[in-house]
Amino acid sequence: MAESHANPARLDRKEKMADSPESPQQTEVRPHPATDGRGTQRLRLPDADSCRELIETMVLIRRFEEEAGRQYQRAKIGGFLHLGIGEEATIVGTASVMEDRDYLISTYRTHGHAIARGTSPDAVMAELFGREDGCCRGRGGSMHMFDLERRFMGGYGVVGGNLPISAGLALASDYTGEDSVTVCTFGDGAVNTGNFGETMNLSALWSLPLVFIVENNLYGMGTSLERHSAVTDLSKKADGYGVPGIRIDGMDILAVREAVAEHIRIAREERRPTLIEAFTYRFRGHSAADPEVYRTKEEVEEWRQKDPIVVFAERLAADGILSEGELDEMRKRAEERVMSAVEFADASPEPALETLYDNLYVLGDEAMGGWYAVDERTPTTHPGEAEAEVGTEGEIRKLAEAGAAYAGQAEQRRPRPQQGENEAESERRE
Numbered sequence: 001m002a003e004s005h006a007n008p009a010r011l012d013r014k015e016k017m018a019d020s021p022e023s024p025q026q027t028e029v030r031p032h033p034a035t036d037g038r039g040t041q042r043l044r045l046p047d048a049d050s051c052r053e054l055i056e057t058m059v060l061i062r063r064f065e066e067e068a069g070r071q072y073q074r075a076k077i078g079g080f081l082h083l084g085i086g087e088e089a090t091i092v093g094t095a096s097v098m099e100d101r102d103y104l105i106s107t108y109r110t111h112g113h114a115i116a117r118g119t120s121p122d123a124v125m126a127e128l129f130g131r132e133d134g135c136c137r138g139r140g141g142s143m144h145m146f147d148l149e150r151r152f153m154g155g156y157g158v159v160g161g162n163l164p165i166s167a168g169l170a171l172a173s174d175y176t177g178e179d180s181v182t183v184c185t186f187g188d189g190a191v192n193t194g195n196f197g198e199t200m201n202l203s204a205l206w207s208l209p210l211v212f213i214v215e216n217n218l219y220g221m222g223t224s225l226e227r228h229s230a231v232t233d234l235s236k237k238a239d240g241y242g243v244p245g246i247r248i249d250g251m252d253i254l255a256v257r258e259a260v261a262e263h264i265r266i267a268r269e270e271r272r273p274t275l276i277e278a279f280t281y282r283f284r285g286h287s288a289a290d291p292e293v294y295r296t297k298e299e300v301e302e303w304r305q306k307d308p309i310v311v312f313a314e315r316l317a318a319d320g321i322l323s324e325g326e327l328d329e330m331r332k333r334a335e336e337r338v339m340s341a342v343e344f345a346d347a348s349p350e351p352a353l354e355t356l357y358d359n360l361y362v363l364g365d366e367a368m369g370g371w372y373a374v375d376e377r378t379p380t381t382h383p384g385e386a387e388a389e390v391g392t393e394g395e396i397r398k399l400a401e402a403g404a405a406y407a408g409q410a411e412q413r414r415p416r417p418q419q420g421e422n423e424a425e426s427e428r429r430e
Contacts, residue, residue: 103166106155162184216234
């Protein structure tokens with residue numbers, strides 16, 4: 001797949017999907033029943049080139065996630081690792097109908113979201129490796145991808161932590177007069193947090209241009225939906241706050257595209273929030289360390305029959321868009337691209353230790369001369385932002401070297417315990 005920073009298979013607002021009618025200018029959110037993942041509603045396909053780009057992006061994300069899991073097992077990736085294998089239709093379908101000016105903010109399962117939004121796989125893999133060439137210069141890791149240039153406003157490690165931030169982004173768009181929309185994705189577990197209710201209320205109260213997407217993979221970590229939510233129809237969860245919702249099949253990329261495109265239109269033109277509950281499923285555990293004792297192998301296998309890549313490929317083949325062997329060629333290109341990203345990440349340098357405090361706070365003239373930290377490891381305190389200079393060649397380095405030298409001398413002066421004498425007796429004799 002050719003490297004590009006443009007959104008894959010973007011659906012231009014002025015461009016119609018093939019053979020589709022004009023989008024109705026309406027005030028009510030249309031109900032959109034879920035399908036079985038195999039397009040039983042026979043939703044219309046976009047043009048052939050867009051179809052190929054959609055499936056190739058899903059193939060790339062799938063292979064990227066598989067390799068990320070392997071590199072985690074090799075201890076190349078530290079911390080936690082949450083893979084989105086199986087959820088590619090929801091990820092790519094959403095990103096494909098967004099415009100460059102729109103914001104996307106997500107959770108901690110966001111490698112695919114970053115790639116779908118246009119971030120280079122090199123930068124994503126390097127970030128997983130904690131390297132300087134990562135999209136966050138190695139500071140974020142798996143759970144905190146971020147790419148301001150592409151308005152991908154990050155993943156967040158706190159469940160539901162991205163919800164109020166999404167309201168802030170949408171409020172900023174209104175405040176500055178931007179014609180942009182914020183799309184906020186989160187898992188089913190987040191609908192039971194306090195942030196959810198507060199954000200729904202404010203977004204409806206202020207009529208914010210927001211699209212909330214619940215990526216309902218049926219489990220909040222290892223707890224099934226019916227055990228963690230009294231209301232299991234999550235599309236209705238925000239109704240009481242004034243945010244209407246619908247349900248769709250998140251394993252069907254066409255259903256995702258149609259629903260998200262319409263809800264983005266509502267947000268952009270009518271300036272009000274809506275919610276989409278997308279049923280999807282992760283084929284791997286909650287994280288790479290998940291033993292998956294809460295679900296059966298039979299259940300996972302049943303959902304694998306709805307694999308969004310296989311299902312969409314079958315549809316494209318049936319419609320004469322994907323020729324025999326073309327999917328295998330896409331997988332081969334994805335393999336080469338991902339392994340190239342691994343080589344890039346492995347060759348990228350680790351961040352220097354003295355840069356630990358970089359980019360944490362606004363410094364210098366913008367901070368009106370203030371310090372963001374005080375370092376008291378020297379007789380005379382100094383600003384924390386001076387760590388790079390003081391820590392490598394200044395007073396801290398001198399004191400550290402002097403302390404190490406003194407410790408070595410003290411060890412040499414210390415008498416050895418005599419035969420039959422323990423350490424405590426030796427210290428008393430000293």
